[in-house]
Amino acid sequence: MRVASVLASLWLATCQASATEVDCQQIRMIVPYPAGGATDVAARVVGERLEAALKKSVVIETRPGATGNIGTVAVINSKPDGCTVLVNAAVIATFPYSFGKLNYDPIKDLVPIGGIGITPTLLVAAPSVAANDVQSLAQFSKDKNGLNFSTAGYGLLQHLAVEEIAQRTGAKLTHIVYKGGGQATTDLITARVDFGSFAAGTVKPFLDDGKLKALAVIQEKRSALVPNVATIAEQGLPGLDAGVHFMLFVPAGTPKEVVSVLDAELRNAVGDPAMKERFLKIGFDPTPITSEAAAAIVRKTGETWAPLIQRLNIRLD
Numbered sequence: 001m002r003v004a005s006v007l008a009s010l011w012l013a014t015c016q017a018s019a020t021e022v023d024c025q026q027i028r029m030i031v032p033y034p035a036g037g038a039t040d041v042a043a044r045v046v047g048e049r050l051e052a053a054l055k056k057s058v059v060i061e062t063r064p065g066a067t068g069n070i071g072t073v074a075v076i077n078s079k080p081d082g083c084t085v086l087v088n089a090a091v092i093a094t095f096p097y098s099f100g101k102l103n104y105d106p107i108k109d110l111v112p113i114g115g116i117g118i119t120p121t122l123l124v125a126a127p128s129v130a131a132n133d134v135q136s137l138a139q140f141s142k143d144k145n146g147l148n149f150s151t152a153g154y155g156l157l158q159h160l161a162v163e164e165i166a167q168r169t170g171a172k173l174t175h176i177v178y179k180g181g182g183q184a185t186t187d188l189i190t191a192r193v194d195f196g197s198f199a200a201g202t203v204k205p206f207l208d209d210g211k212l213k214a215l216a217v218i219q220e221k222r223s224a225l226v227p228n229v230a231t232i233a234e235q236g237l238p239g240l241d242a243g244v245h246f247m248l249f250v251p252a253g254t255p256k257e258v259v260s261v262l263d264a265e266l267r268n269a270v271g272d273p274a275m276k277e278r279f280l281k282i283g284f285d286p287t288p289i290t291s292e293a294a295a296a297i298v299r300k301t302g303e304t305w306a307p308l309i310q311r312l313n314i315r316l317d
Helices: 002-021 038-054 066-076 090-098 134-143 157-169 181-189 200-208 256-271 273-281 291-312
Strands: 026-031 057-062 084-089 110-119 121-125 147-150 173-176 195-199 213-217 244-251
Touching (some): 026 038, 026 066, 038 057, 038 110, 038 256, 084 090, 121 200, 134 213, 147 181, 157 173, 157 291, 181 195, 195 200, 244 256, 256 273
Parallel strands (some): 026 084
């Protein structure tokens, strides 16, 4: 009886501690991109689950602008108590190299809570293009004395990945810059450009109806979004990952116990098998990873892409 009483007291104390570790009635989840996009939708899916788990209201606030930096800085400048969180991608670790004037350090000023999901990058082309994989695409570029490719924006991982492929294969490629994916995919479907590099969620509907074909998914492992598409590693180019890893962040200085609570609840939410289909519908492979694993990915992303950004003199400001 005494043991039961002690255990009950410990359980109650643990519950009380957990309930007060995130000391606010409402959590602001800032999405630094326009409302209605895949990132905003993913944030709302995660927010629903965190709201139930933490028994606090989660308010989604979209604050777009400056390639996501406006919303990011707003979180960095907020009180480090776990009550204001950021949804952004690990690619922000490359920003110190691609922005001449960045008023924050993504490694020092933010702490990753954990993963939300990866949006894989796909190489795609119109069915009429005479290439079906990366190697034949590289050869086709040499035979034709150059190919054009489209992306949704200059300096994005989708752009950088193709530049790296050109470097490794000797392909002759020219980037056609578009502002957003709409017109870029239209010109791709009509073969006005030879191929494109896009987030899987953007082009998957066109793959499903046969308007585009996939040449490769640019990562080490196959994606549940497009399980029949071979990875670039399978095609002889290992070590190249252009998947966009979306994560939850808090400001540096947030107490470790708060990070631990949010880490655990985020992994429970993202790792729930019942949630997988919801993520796949918006173009995400869910990634239930720890805070430490997420931090390692952020660091590696910066280290991996910095040399290419510097070689090409990429500037986003």
